[in-house]
Amino acid sequence: MLKITGSNVTIMVKDMDKAVQFYQHIGLELKQRWDNHYAMLTGGGLTIGLHPADDSKTSGSALSSGTTSIGFFIEKIGDAEALLTQHSIQHETAEDGKSGIYCYFKDLDGTVLYFVEPKW
Numbered sequence: 001m002l003k004i005t006g007s008n009v010t011i012m013v014k015d016m017d018k019a020v021q022f023y024q025h026i027g028l029e030l031k032q033r034w035d036n037h038y039a040m041l042t043g044g045g046l047t048i049g050l051h052p053a054d055d056s057k058t059s060g061s062a063l064s065s066g067t068t069s070i071g072f073f074i075e076k077i078g079d080a081e082a083l084l085t086q087h088s089i090q091h092e093t094a095e096d097g098k099s100g101i102y103c104y105f106k107d108l109d110g111t112v113l114y115f116v117e118p119k120w
Contacts, residue, residue, distance in 0.1 A: 002083050002115075006073035008040065008047035010114075019050045032120060034098045069104075069112035077101045080115035 013019035016036040024030060028043035039050040049071060074080055077093060080103045084091045091105040100118040107113055 002079045003075055004072045005075060006047070008049045008071050008073075010049035010051050010069045010071055012053035012067045012069075013050050014053050016050060016052060023048060023050070037096065037098055069114060071114045071116055073118055074115050075117065077103055077115065077117040080117075 011019075016039060020030060020033065020039050020041070023041045028041040028048065031040040031042050031047065033039040036052060041048050041050070053067070081091065081093060084103065084105055089105050091103050093101065093103045095101045099120070100116045103115045105113055
């Protein structure tokens with residue numbers, strides 16, 4: 001059974017430094033950052049992920065929805081792949097070499113969702 005251990009909303013941004021600063025200015029706290037690849041900020045029980053908008057792993061993918069995606073943290077990516085396959089949900093799995101292994105898929109309206117087995 002797939003166990004979700006956390007979640008976040010990811011926003012695609014043009015300038016990582018400016019975006020991190022903006023969210024810090026409105027009261028969110030920087031939780032983690034992986035150079036210009038990804039940043040996580042928290043506030044009021046919400047975690048926001050910031051990701052470069054022009055990243056080829058998702059923006060050129062058939063699983064790209066534009067500017068926002070929702071992520072679910074899990075313990076084993078294989079469980080996510082099995083669940084999606086069981087329900088005939090198209091998905092792509094990729095390891096970024098930095099923060100974890102990701103399994104991208106879409107909801108019925110085209111919103112990108114992903115499961116991640118984090119390395120932190």
